[in-house]
Amino acid sequence: MGSPRLALVGAFVGGGLLLFAVGLFMIGDRRQLFTEHFEVVADFGNVTGVQVGTDVRLSGLPAGEVTDIVIPPAPGGRFQVRMRVREDLHSLVRTDSVAAVLTDGLLGSAFIQIRAGTQSAPEVADGGQLAGADAVQVADLIEEGRETFRLVADEFVGLREQMTETFSGLGETVETTTLMINDVGNDVRQVTTVSALFMDAARDVMEDTHDIVQRVSAGEGTAGKFLTDDALYTHVTGMAGEVEATLRAVRGSAEDFEQIVGGLRGPESAAQRLLVDAGDVVTHARDAMSDLAENTEAMKRNWLLRGFFSERGFYNLDEMTVEEYRELLRDDRYTPLRIWLRADVLFETGEDGSVTLADGAEDRIEEAMSELLQYPRSSPLVVEGYATAGGLGRQYRAADARAAAVQDHLVRTFRRAAELTGTMPIGPEADDSPSGDGRWDGVALTLFADPELIGRGPDAEAVP
Amino acid sequence: MDLLIAPLSRAGHAVAFAGRAILEMFRPPFELKETARQLYEVGWRSLPLIAVSGFAVGIVLSMHTRSSLERFGAEALIPAALMLALVRETGPLIVGLLVAGRVGAGFGAELGAMKVTEQIDALEAVAVDSFKFLVVTRTVACMLAMPVLTTVANFTGIVGGWAAETAISGMSFEAYFRSAFSVVGFADYIPGTIKTIVFGFIIAITASYLGVHTRGGTQGVGYSATRSVVAASILLITANVVLVRLIFFLFPESAG
Numbered sequence: 001m002g003s004p005r006l007a008l009v010g011a012f013v014g015g016g017l018l019l020f021a022v023g024l025f026m027i028g029d030r031r032q033l034f035t036e037h038f039e040v041v042a043d044f045g046n047v048t049g050v051q052v053g054t055d056v057r058l059s060g061l062p063a064g065e066v067t068d069i070v071i072p073p074a075p076g077g078r079f080q081v082r083m084r085v086r087e088d089l090h091s092l093v094r095t096d097s098v099a100a101v102l103t104d105g106l107l108g109s110a111f112i113q114i115r116a117g118t119q120s121a122p123e124v125a126d127g128g129q130l131a132g133a134d135a136v137q138v139a140d141l142i143e144e145g146r147e148t149f150r151l152v153a154d155e156f157v158g159l160r161e162q163m164t165e166t167f168s169g170l171g172e173t174v175e176t177t178t179l180m181i182n183d184v185g186n187d188v189r190q191v192t193t194v195s196a197l198f199m200d201a202a203r204d205v206m207e208d209t210h211d212i213v214q215r216v217s218a219g220e221g222t223a224g225k226f227l228t229d230d231a232l233y234t235h236v237t238g239m240a241g242e243v244e245a246t247l248r249a250v251r252g253s254a255e256d257f258e259q260i261v262g263g264l265r266g267p268e269s270a271a272q273r274l275l276v277d278a279g280d281v282v283t284h285a286r287d288a289m290s291d292l293a294e295n296t297e298a299m300k301r302n303w304l305l306r307g308f309f310s311e312r313g314f315y316n317l318d319e320m321t322v323e324e325y326r327e328l329l330r331d332d333r334y335t336p337l338r339i340w341l342r343a344d345v346l347f348e349t350g351e352d353g354s355v356t357l358a359d360g361a362e363d364r365i366e367e368a369m370s371e372l373l374q375y376p377r378s379s380p381l382v383v384e385g386y387a388t389a390g391g392l393g394r395q396y397r398a399a400d401a402r403a404a405a406v407q408d409h410l411v412r413t414f415r416r417a418a419e420l421t422g423t424m425p426i427g428p429e430a431d432d433s434p435s436g437d438g439r440w441d442g443v444a445l446t447l448f449a450d451p452e453l454i455g456r457g458p459d460a461e462a463v464p
Numbered sequence: 465m466d467l468l469i470a471p472l473s474r475a476g477h478a479v480a481f482a483g484r485a486i487l488e489m490f491r492p493p494f495e496l497k498e499t500a501r502q503l504y505e506v507g508w509r510s511l512p513l514i515a516v517s518g519f520a521v522g523i524v525l526s527m528h529t530r531s532s533l534e535r536f537g538a539e540a541l542i543p544a545a546l547m548l549a550l551v552r553e554t555g556p557l558i559v560g561l562l563v564a565g566r567v568g569a570g571f572g573a574e575l576g577a578m579k580v581t582e583q584i585d586a587l588e589a590v591a592v593d594s595f596k597f598l599v600v601t602r603t604v605a606c607m608l609a610m611p612v613l614t615t616v617a618n619f620t621g622i623v624g625g626w627a628a629e630t631a632i633s634g635m636s637f638e639a640y641f642r643s644a645f646s647v648v649g650f651a652d653y654i655p656g657t658i659k660t661i662v663f664g665f666i667i668a669i670t671a672s673y674l675g676v677h678t679r680g681g682t683q684g685v686g687y688s689a690t691r692s693v694v695a696a697s698i699l700l701i702t703a704n705v706v707l708v709r710l711i712f713f714l715f716p717e718s719a720g
Contacts, residue, residue: 009500012508016612019619023653026645
């Protein structure tokens with residue numbers, strides 16, 4: 001065997017040993033076996049994860065290791081942990097330094113952290129005692145977390161109760177407001193009735209007077225007689241006096257009425273105060289509702305609830321113009337199913353313009369609804385009101401009243417949710433009405449059903 | 465009955481063979497030249513295989529450790545986890561199996577060929593202790609080469625792990641190296657390396673035993689080579705179980 005081979009063998013063995021020694025040195029260096037040390041002792045009630053060789057750090061800097069753990073002689077005693085700490089860090093370890101058992105992250109191993117002491121305290125002696133702070137256990141953290149969750153849950157329950165109270169308070173406020181407005185309305189109506197009676201009386205007196213004057217005028221030919229007839233003269237004079245008194249009374253009544261109306265208008269009047277109060281209540285209610293709307297808006301933007309709202313896509317019909325509503329009819333998300341009902345078979349219009357359902361109208365509505373009952377009750381239903389007679393105002397009122405009458409019937413009879421059964425007074429124009437002339441007089445029941453449930457396009461159907 | 469006795473007697477024969485090898489190691493003459501030649505064959509010439517394998521295993525281990533530790537946000541532990549895995553088990557076992565494959569087959573075939581061509585008898589005829597010259601030198605060479613090869617595999621494994629890690633996180637070699645040794649203790653490093661001496665002994669004795677007991681012609685040589693690899697690998701892996709248990713018993717902190 002030649003010497004080059006021997007050299008290679010030597011290199012192999014020597015290199016291997018050197019490499020092995022590097023490994024040993026790296027481990028020894030980490031454990032600071034090759035530096036000077038001093039010893040400190042700290043007592044701990046709990047030494048979870050601590051063992052001989054456990055790292056000791058001084059303010060995070062590797063400083064040494066645990067050399068011994070002395071078991072307490074009796075229960076309730078504390079474990080005495082001896083540590084070897086680098087001599088070059090001795091100046092930082094003071095008598096007021098505190099040692100604590102910490103964990104390197106959630107998964108890491110335990111280590112002992114020594115907090116550097118204060119300038120004023122003397123350096124700890126070799127073998128000196130440090131104060132020991134016990135480890136924070138993950139189990140303790142979990143326990144604390146559970147307590148926090150319980151508190152948060154309690155807060156939520158409290159918040160919900162408060163909200164319920166607020167809503168019931170709001171409901172009461174609205175009811176009170178309605179009552180007040182009704183009271184005010186009754187007063188005004190009463191005043192109006194009284195003044196109407198006055199006016200009637202005044203009109204009667206004036207007619208009587210006019211009659212008399214006409215008769216006097218007619219008796220011009222007998223003026224001598226009239227002038228000489230004392231009795232007649234006295235009678236006429238008396239009558240004139242009566243007229244005068246009546247007129248005075250009428251004037252007085254008119255003044256009283258004016259006063260009442262003035263009283264109602266005056267800034268300090270009871271009615272005015274009532275109206276101001278009612279106005280305040282309405283303002284507060286509006287504020288509350290606007291807060292609620294803001295909260296709802298915020299909830300809609302909340303990622304957790306966004307899907308819930310966007311999937312429903314409900315609209316408040318009161319905030320919608322006819323044109324916007326027509327756009328809604330063209331919305332892809334719903335397939336409007338419409339059933340047209342004519343006014344002449346459905347409604348009776350009273351002399352005062354009130355609209356009621358005619359005899360047999362209920363059967364016709366039920367027949368129409370039977371087409372729509374196959375879809376979920378959660379599908380929004382809109383009763384569109386149409387009216388062709390009269391001017392715009394009258395058309396609107398009639399359309400509104402017709403839609404409301406049908407809606408009322410649907411809510412009562414079919415127990416449809418009021419918030420899912422809206423009315424939309426449209427007027428005379430109905431683009432796709434079965435009449436063919438783009439107008440309709442009556443109502444249309446429009447169900448906004450999920451297109452997937454129907455599987456076909458917009459439907460139009462007429463029921464006579 | 466013969467079915468039971470034959471294997472048992474072979475096993476007893478092998479154990480006596482191993483015992484004789486141990487005894488002969490400490491008896492002169494030491495045949496240093498032949499031992500060095502075997503060390504060259506077993507150690508030096510295995511270096512490329514071991515270095516490349518260690519490097520590749522380091523890369524693979526690093527990738528696996530990363531994917532596991534990333535879930536817990538514990539990427540900082542990757543070097544330490546890799547180093548622990550390498551020095552405790554992966555390094556020694558990989559080197560043991562590779563040497564069993566390369567050297568075990570070589571010994572089995574070489575000694576088998578010498579046996580069937582009566583070269584061993586020839587050695588005896590010229591008053592050379594064939595057991596000492598052929599078996600003991602190989603066993604000692606194997607026992608010396610194994611810890612060195614394991615250390616090389618551990619370090620090339622760390623370099624491989626660093627190469628994989630720096631490609632992802634750009635970590636410096638020094639930081640990686642220091643971090644790798646941060647959790648490894650002497651109880652992990654020394655027993656893990658020392659046990660490969662036992663692996664070396666098992667490989668060399670198994671292959672030598674099967675080699676010098678080769679029967680038949682060329683076919684018997686091939687048969688011995690194959691059996692050497694298989695038997696050495698199985699014995700090595702099962703012996704590892706006992707060794708790990710023994711290490712845990714002698715160094716309790718390495719079990720933590």
